[in-house]
Amino acid sequence: MPQQAGPASEGRASDADWEAPYYRVRAAGFQVLFLVEPDEAIEEVCNVDAEVHLADGSRWSSTIFTLAEVDRLMRSWEASGEAVSGQCFFCADGLIVRNPGIGSMMRVIAGLVASGELDGVFRRIADPE
Template sequence: MTNTPYSVWIEAEQWEQLWNEDDDNTDVVVRFEGGSEWMATFFTYQNIFSMAKKNEETGECLRGSYFWASEMILVRKITRIDIEVVIKNLLADGTFESVFKLCED
């Protein structure tokens, strides 16, 4: 998989409003040549704090007592460049398939 060409789709790039690269989250899909698609959600560290505060106010997740997300990747900033660097690193060190989830039909 390391040398297989792929493309990266970032949900936030489809939003009408700009996202906050320091305090946001977005789904990311990696499509490999040959058809397999893998998904993960990128969160900024700050976004976890912001979501915990929101949950405390709304009552979700036991009033902010916990937070969870499947296929979660924490990053300092959410930019295309930062996301692509993380993906390349995960592919290079062999952990991509442990972090991203294979999207099945």
């Protein structure tokens, strides 16, 4: 795997590493598992599934898209006929962010955790029984 700058190098996370198939980023009070393609540059990620693990043991999931990626998808759906021929975008657990990259996404997630808004954006994953 190519060496890539990640959130840890930006001072936003305490630790980041590959734990196949996830790119795991640890921060104060939480960690995030990003399901990144192995050949995808970490700071160019624009569409990714993410799972947040909070210190209380709860787990939360979302699919994170950039604005540009939403636009790209909608344009491709114009031709395919999906989503009313690209006239709308929907995703049950979607989060749209302005900028690409795991570092940028980590800053958004950290802000949602700090503000207490994570539970209104991400979907809670049931605890194992």
